[in-house]
Amino acid sequence: MSSRSECCSPGQKGGGSQAAHWFSRHESAEPLSPDELTHWESWIADPDNRAQYDGLVSTLCELKAHPRPCVPTDEELHSSVDHEAAEFGLGAGSAGAGIESSWRTPPVRGGPLQGISLAAALVAAVSVMLLIRIHHRPSPGSDSTVSATYATARGEQRDFALPDASMVTLAGESHLSVRFTRTQRIAVLDHGEGRFQVHHDAQRPFSVMAGRGSITAVGTVFDVRRYSDRIFVTVTEGVVEVVPAAEKNQSDPLSLTHPSEAAAPVIPLRVERGQEIAYDLRGEASAARRVDTRISESWVQGTLAYRGCPLREVIEDVQRYSIRHIALDSRVADFQYTGTFVAGNLEQWLRGLDHIFPVEVVESGADLIFIGPKSAAIVATDAQY
Amino acid sequence: MAARSASRLSISSAVPAQGISHPAVGARHAEHIADLFNRYHAGLVRSLAARTRSWDDARDLASQAFTELLALERPASVGSFGAYLYGTARNLATNHLIRQAMRLRKDRLAGYESEQVSPSPEPMVAVLQRHALVQRALQRLPANWRMALILRVWDELPYREILARFADDGIEVTERTARRYVAAALEQCRREILAAEDCLEPEIAP
Numbered sequence: 001m002s003s004r005s006e007c008c009s010p011g012q013k014g015g016g017s018q019a020a021h022w023f024s025r026h027e028s029a030e031p032l033s034p035d036e037l038t039h040w041e042s043w044i045a046d047p048d049n050r051a052q053y054d055g056l057v058s059t060l061c062e063l064k065a066h067p068r069p070c071v072p073t074d075e076e077l078h079s080s081v082d083h084e085a086a087e088f089g090l091g092a093g094s095a096g097a098g099i100e101s102s103w104r105t106p107p108v109r110g111g112p113l114q115g116i117s118l119a120a121a122l123v124a125a126v127s128v129m130l131l132i133r134i135h136h137r138p139s140p141g142s143d144s145t146v147s148a149t150y151a152t153a154r155g156e157q158r159d160f161a162l163p164d165a166s167m168v169t170l171a172g173e174s175h176l177s178v179r180f181t182r183t184q185r186i187a188v189l190d191h192g193e194g195r196f197q198v199h200h201d202a203q204r205p206f207s208v209m210a211g212r213g214s215i216t217a218v219g220t221v222f223d224v225r226r227y228s229d230r231i232f233v234t235v236t237e238g239v240v241e242v243v244p245a246a247e248k249n250q251s252d253p254l255s256l257t258h259p260s261e262a263a264a265p266v267i268p269l270r271v272e273r274g275q276e277i278a279y280d281l282r283g284e285a286s287a288a289r290r291v292d293t294r295i296s297e298s299w300v301q302g303t304l305a306y307r308g309c310p311l312r313e314v315i316e317d318v319q320r321y322s323i324r325h326i327a328l329d330s331r332v333a334d335f336q337y338t339g340t341f342v343a344g345n346l347e348q349w350l351r352g353l354d355h356i357f358p359v360e361v362v363e364s365g366a367d368l369i370f371i372g373p374k375s376a377a378i379v380a381t382d383a384q385y
Numbered sequence: 386m387a388a389r390s391a392s393r394l395s396i397s398s399a400v401p402a403q404g405i406s407h408p409a410v411g412a413r414h415a416e417h418i419a420d421l422f423n424r425y426h427a428g429l430v431r432s433l434a435a436r437t438r439s440w441d442d443a444r445d446l447a448s449q450a451f452t453e454l455l456a457l458e459r460p461a462s463v464g465s466f467g468a469y470l471y472g473t474a475r476n477l478a479t480n481h482l483i484r485q486a487m488r489l490r491k492d493r494l495a496g497y498e499s500e501q502v503s504p505s506p507e508p509m510v511a512v513l514q515r516h517a518l519v520q521r522a523l524q525r526l527p528a529n530w531r532m533a534l535i536l537r538v539w540d541e542l543p544y545r546e547i548l549a550r551f552a553d554d555g556i557e558v559t560e561r562t563a564r565r566y567v568a569a570a571l572e573q574c575r576r577e578i579l580a581a582e583d584c585l586e587p588e589i590a591p
Contacts, residue, residue: 020568026435027564031475037467044428056568057434059575060538064438066519068539072528077554080528301520342516 018043019052067302067344070159073167149177152192155321157302157343162187166206167197169300172320172343180204192320193225195300198238213244213279216268223296227313234276234296241268245283298340305340311357315371322346322369329372332359418455421466426451429474436478438538446481450474486541522577526570529556533566534574 022040025032032040043049072080146163154173161167163180170176174192178185185206187196198206198217207216208224210231215224220238224231233242271277271288276296279285298305299317306314312333319326321343335357341349350369353361358374426447433443450473454466463469523531529551536547544560551558558566 017569017572020565020572023435023571024564024568026432027567029436029475029479032432032471034465034468037471040432041425041428041467044431050427050431053431055575055579056571057431057438057440059571059578060435060438061440063519063523063534063538063571063574066516069520069523069531069535071535072532074554076528077532077556080530301517303516 019049019056022053023056067342069302070157070169073159073161075161145182146180147178149175151175154319155323157299162199164199164201164204164206166199169195171299171317174320189224189226191226193223193299193317195221195223195297197221211279211281212283213242213285215271216241216243222271223293225296225317227316230278230280230313232276232278232296233271234291234293235271235273236293236297237273239270239272242271242277242279242285243268244279244285295340299343302343303340304343307338308336309338311335311337311371318346318350322350324367324369326350326369326371329370331373332357332371335359418451421454421470422451425467425470429470432471433474433478436482442481446474446477449477518578518581519574522574522581525577526573529558530566530570530573533563534570537567 022043025036025040044053148163150158150160150168150170152158152170152172152174156172157169159167159169160176162178162185164185166185168176168187171193174194175190176187176194177190178187180186181204183204185201185204187194187206187208189208189210194208196206196208196217198220205216207214209215210224210226210233213231215222215233217238217240220240221236222238222240223234223236225234233240269277269285269288274290274293275288276291277286277288292307295305295307304314304317304321310333312328314337315326315328315333337356339356350361350371353359353371354374359371360374362370362372364370429450430440430443430447433446434440437443437446450470453473454463454470457463523534526534532551533547536542536550537544542550544563547563548558548560551563
């Protein structure tokens with residue numbers, strides 16, 4: 001500690017890593033020694049140091065008010081740790097290093113070199129992930145069939161790594177089952193919404209079944225959103241093929257016959273990057289139209305965004321994030337909603353709905369919310385669940 | 386940056402009124418207390434804020450610590466006012482955090498959701514821009530830093546549980562390393578947010 005003044009060159013006066021050290025020191029419940037107290041008092045007396053430190057605390061206070069992000073996947077985690085250990089010798093065993101030196105060498109720093117080290121970190125992370133992916137791939141000769149189910153609770157959002165190194169992010173109250181064989185990859189979205197980042201494998205197309213339709217990709221990123229009577233497919237990268245209604249195999253979508261083989265005469269609809277298509281349960285599909293994929297994918301970041309979307313579908317989404325049951329009167333279900341809100345702020349959004357539409361939002365007890373026409377007597381049994 | 390931080394927080398340096406008029410305190414002693422206040426208050430509030438994660442709570446607790454100092458029968462018996470203040474404040478903060486955690490747990494059991502900002506849709510645009518910016522900053526953190534930050538800030542786990550979570554994923558870290566991750570993550574977030582604020586464009590649809 002006593003070397004604090006020597007360890008900082010004049011250019012580092014107010015250096016952020018000192019602020020991080022002090023922040024961490026105060027975050028711990030352990031008392032400061034008299035020496036530390038003296039150092040702290042003189043350090044914090046400096047206005048630059050003070051600004052740095054206050055910045056950290058203010059950032060902390062602000063972060064707390066934002067929705068909780070998803071924790072990194074195992075792969076991300078390991079690649080970041082491996083990278084850190086390789087690049088800086090700062091792995092778990094570096095306890096012997098002095099506090100000052102370890103504080104002064106975070107893996108990614110600000111300043112002119114930030115771009116380079118960030119790029120290096122990305123390259124390292126990607127290469128580690130590629131290695132893991134190759135290792136995880138079943139060898140071509142093996143006849144292994146992998147089945148698994150993934151589900152999220154209401155209000156929960158999670159990333160899952162699928163057995164083929166594809167990734168899926170499931171929105172709240174969503175359910176996905178997968179069956180991967182040597183020749184095909186089939187995932188059934190029984191409920192909710194998923195964003196699929198498909199690992200490229202030309203030998204094994206990746207199909208998502210939703211409703212009576214299927215969405216097939218080779219290696220791409222797309223989003224499948226299941227409402228009670230419509231399914232939306234939005235493509236962020238690459239191309240997918242959508243078959244709105246597979247005539248057969250309804251009883252067992254996980255059977256090994258590929259849906260497009262089963263419905264032989266059906267010509268799949270091509271949906272390209274930046275396009276969205278919707279199909280209903282009868283297999284009627286809309287034409288692919290251009291959309292802002294930032295809107296349809298915003299939920300991955302905890303934001304729900306809509307442009308001219310029926311309230312009924314918005315509420316279906318909202319329901320997946322709310323612990324309360326939301327009942328929507330059919331008379332207001334077709335209002336077109338355009339707007340954006342944060343999933344963590346649902347209660348406010350719901351209460352603010354009567355500013356946007358001629359509706360009344362009535363809270364009934366702790367776990368029920370009715371949305372009905374303004375000043376109409378709302379009876380629970382009239383509401384459409 | 387200094388100006389920006391100054392606008393976000395205003396740490397008042399007013400001496401608690403009830404302290405001055407405390408019957409056990411003479412005028413000269415009150416003067417002495419005012420000196421102590423000027424000397425220690427700013428540092429004390431900041432040290433508390435790292436634990437309370439709220440400037441308001443930190444200010445309240447610091448005031449309480451000063452009040453306790455004023456209420457002492459024989460202040461002269463205190464060896465070091467600084468150590469006394471920091472020690473008292475530390476205990477107050479611990480109790481405060483325990484009470485807060487219990488309240489939060491009860492609220493969760495009862496199904497109340499915490500109140501958040503922006504009641505009407507209009508200010509939402511600003512909130513959303515901010516939200517996107519913060520999320521971007523978080524996503525750009527190294528995964529191990531992000532993990533530690535999430536477990537600490539949102540899940541409010543004690544460090545020993547954070548270490549256990551890392552160990553579950555086959556990563557052995559020491560508590561000091563985990564603390565370093567959290568602080569470094571905050572610091573990088575801060576930098577990214579400031580950089581993004583400086584070149585913020587209204588880009589979020591609709």
